[in-house]
Amino acid sequence: MSSTTSDVPVLLLKTKSIPADGYQDIFAGWNNYNPTFLPVLEHxxxxxxxxxxxxxxxxxxxxxxxxxxxxxxxxxxxxxxxxxxxxxxxxxxxxxxxxxxxxxxxxxxxxxxxxxxxxxxxxxxxxxxxxxxxxxxxxxxxxxxxxxxxxxxxxxxxxxxxxxxxxxxxxxxxxxxxxxxxxxxxxxxxxxxxxxxxxxxxxxxEMASFHIDFSRALGENVASGAQEQWVVVFSPQGCKAMLDCLGWLDESGRYKSDATDSSTMTTYVATIGPTTRDYLIKEFGFEPHVSAEKPSPEGIYAAIENYRTTNVTTQL
Structure with a gap:
């Protein structure tokens, strides 16, 4: 697995908090990440x-x-x-x-x-x-x-x-x-x-346009030339649409064990905590790559950084 030195897209499946959002602060504050918010729920x-x-x-x-x-x-x-x-x-x-x-x-x-x-x-x-x-x-x-x-x-x-x-x-x-x-x-x-x-x-x-918005974001990340992207999931809502857009579900709605990315870009999934992680495993048979030890921006950032340091070789 490899990535370029360009920004790594991070798709945050949540509404951006106002007036301040910790995920924007922690990911946009580092040169190698490019966060994008994709609301799953409409409030x-x-x-x-x-x-x-x-x-x-x-x-x-x-x-x-x-x-x-x-x-x-x-x-x-x-x-x-x-x-x-x-x-x-x-x-x-x-x-x-x-x-x-x-x-x-x-x-x-x-x-x-x-x-x-x-x-x-x-x-x-x-x-x-x-x-x-x-x-x-x-x-x-x-x-x-x-x-x-x-x-x-x-x-x-x-x-x-x-x-x-x-x-x-x-x-x-x-x-x-x-x-x-x-x-x-x-x-x-x-x-x-x-x-x-x-x-x-x-x-x-539920946001009616989420499926369309998520598919569009995937296409933009592929077009950008990024070799890896992260999807951060905060709740069970939107999980099915996410996996479907990625092409990771079979006809029965379960995760395809041989599923691979349809492009040169590799997709990784992180969850905010055990509830969403367990939902993905139970409902779809999909185990996310990481789950934050603490449900916070710092927890998600640390989980992704640790996984990339351990599993992803960066080519300078």
Missing amino acids: RFREDALAWLKTITTGSGFNNSDTTVDAESSFGGIIFTSQRAVEAFTSIVESLDPPTRDQLLPEALPLYVVGPATARGLRSLGLRCPIIGEETGNGAALAAFMLDHYNRLPATQTVRQNRKLPLLFLVGEVRRDIIPKSLQSSDLLEEARIGVHEVVIYETC
Whole structure:
């Protein structure tokens, strides 16, 4: 196996995160990679939810020092577990007058995140709010972290009009209920429980044009003269279309054990973690070349670099 010294195409089967994307940063920051984002899923923000969120924000629903605001419309913090939720929140923040942002979203307001990607997106907004929890990595760990952190905050931050303020959880229509159940578990003392107000801020559907977009990207990479390319898969959605476009499926929809690239370019597949890797193996009989040890830009980059160093001989 060999590659030239030209940029190696990396097809990232995801929507590029806004306002910042760690995969763009880590791959575009190195001369030998050329990242391209190919969305598999289409995310649509719910206009009614965005309007509600802006009303709550501009009405000092997050500024707990304003005692005139009804406690029923107030929240002690916000939970983010997806990039789409961050993007929805970003649209609200950017619509605010800069002089009022720190007043409406003060430094006493904790923004709880599940990992580095959500933290990175929020930090790019330049708010004074503490962005915490990114080291937790999953919903269960984040819930445990919030139970400890939120219950230790001064009552001046978490109580309004004798009511313990709930946390606002911005979610998609499909989500797990680990966080709400953990924060409101009957196993907890009543005073330790934390209310959670879930708001479905976006909806998700499969991108109808993905098959066409992926095929076009493959053709462009072949035309560029690249001798190798990487496809990074983030979820089970799009796996079948990817393998089909590559010509790696037989008539029964299973991976052809003798499948080879139809061009001089060699294609390698990386997955974000074991769930997607196991899906490819179980559903199609295809084992990806690498799977990231950690579901992060750094994890994917390290997995690809390690494989190329071990298996791909670079011709200078």
